[in-house]
Amino acid sequence: MALFDENLQVVPAQRPPLRRSTRVGIIALAVALVCLAALTFLPTGYVIQQPGPVYNTLGTATGADGTAVPLIEVEGAETFDTTGALDLTTVQVVGNRERTPTWLELIGAWFDRSRAVVPLDSVFPAGQTSEQRTEQNAQLMVDSQHEATVAALRELGYEVDSRVRIHSLPEGSPAEGVLRADDVVTAANGQPISDVTQLRDIIQQGDGAPVALTIERGGAEQTVEVSPVYSEDDSAWQIGVSTILDYDFPVQVTIQLDNVGGPSAGLMFALGIIDTMTPDELNGGRQVAGTGTITADGVVGPIGGIRQKLYGARGAGAEYFLAPAANCDEVVGHIPSGLRVFSVAELDDAITALDAVRDGGDLDALPACAVP
Numbered sequence: 001m002a003l004f005d006e007n008l009q010v011v012p013a014q015r016p017p018l019r020r021s022t023r024v025g026i027i028a029l030a031v032a033l034v035c036l037a038a039l040t041f042l043p044t045g046y047v048i049q050q051p052g053p054v055y056n057t058l059g060t061a062t063g064a065d066g067t068a069v070p071l072i073e074v075e076g077a078e079t080f081d082t083t084g085a086l087d088l089t090t091v092q093v094v095g096n097r098e099r100t101p102t103w104l105e106l107i108g109a110w111f112d113r114s115r116a117v118v119p120l121d122s123v124f125p126a127g128q129t130s131e132q133r134t135e136q137n138a139q140l141m142v143d144s145q146h147e148a149t150v151a152a153l154r155e156l157g158y159e160v161d162s163r164v165r166i167h168s169l170p171e172g173s174p175a176e177g178v179l180r181a182d183d184v185v186t187a188a189n190g191q192p193i194s195d196v197t198q199l200r201d202i203i204q205q206g207d208g209a210p211v212a213l214t215i216e217r218g219g220a221e222q223t224v225e226v227s228p229v230y231s232e233d234d235s236a237w238q239i240g241v242s243t244i245l246d247y248d249f250p251v252q253v254t255i256q257l258d259n260v261g262g263p264s265a266g267l268m269f270a271l272g273i274i275d276t277m278t279p280d281e282l283n284g285g286r287q288v289a290g291t292g293t294i295t296a297d298g299v300v301g302p303i304g305g306i307r308q309k310l311y312g313a314r315g316a317g318a319e320y321f322l323a324p325a326a327n328c329d330e331v332v333g334h335i336p337s338g339l340r341v342f343s344v345a346e347l348d349d350a351i352t353a354l355d356a357v358r359d360g361g362d363l364d365a366l367p368a369c370a371v372p
Contacts, residue, residue: 046118049304057072085289264293307331
């Protein structure tokens with residue numbers, strides 16, 4: 001008996017053809033995978049701004065040697081213990097010209113209210129290297145600290161004298177060969193000057209006429225003459241110099257904060273100095289955060305990344321936030337739950353708000369960012 005028929009041929013069953021819907025699904029999946037790969041590797045023209053670290057100006061920071069040092073230190077005047085916090089807020093940038101975020105990262109940031117997707121050129125201007133940007137921000141931080149110190153000391157009743165110093169002369173400047181870097185300009189057309197605005201006003205009043213400048217150079221005083229040129233871009237007469245202000249501080253204030261650049265901490269530096277030098281707690285022992293540039297005469301200016309700073313402040317536990325009045329249009333509709341925002345245009349506005357927080361005053365009467 002044969003168990004198998006050697007002549008029997010077994011024909012395999014044919015697979016049924018794929019349904020049209022199945023084929024479409026496979027093609028769609030393949031396209032999706034290709035798009036996903038493109039989103040992962042293709043370069044973008046954007047970076048992401050997100051909340052950065054928060055620093056208490058009344059507390060400590062990490063010094064160059066890695067040890068904790070007072071963020072604000074005052075010598076030559078009486079200081080007082082403080083409690084609570086006056087937090088300065090920062091923004092962290094994800095990406096640079098060498099490595100931009102992927103499209104997937106951008107999509108994630110787009111749906112996160114605490115982050116923002118911004119054009120690469122708005123943060124890293126074309127032609128500027130990362131090193132140049134870091135150096136520029138470091139200088140802006142130094143200038144901000146000086147301006148904050150002047151504003152705080154003047155608020156406390158100190159007299160702070162200033163002098164206009166020539167920082168640099170661009171190539172082709174009308175002052176080339178006449179002025180030098182580090183010259184101190186003490187007068188223009190016989191009028192004493194102590195700030196750049198006074199110098200600019202005198203130049204404009206001359207309507208292009210040569211300007212006689214009294215300068216100090218190498219310890220000696222002399223008078224030189226510069227003929228301004230008209231700038232179509234600025235619609236103003238210019239002598240083609242970059243200037244900085246030197247201050248004679250009656251009190252030595254040292255601000256130690258590494259790895260943070262830009263001018264936006266000026267307001268909080270000024271408030272921290274004032275609180276350190278006054279017996280009463282400026283913030284009533286509460287946790288207050290804020291941001292804003294500041295000038296020597298106490299004017300608070302706008303900054304970038306205000307929305308990220310609001311979320312960073314709330315994430316650090318702040319109850320109140322001091323925002324530049326010029327940023328109010330960006331604040332409205334983007335305030336995290338639990339954070340109360342006050343609008344400030346000058347240093348005095350910030351002090352008034354802090355007084356109300358400390359004394360339990362009418363907070364509703366304070367300026368706030370509202371829908372126009």
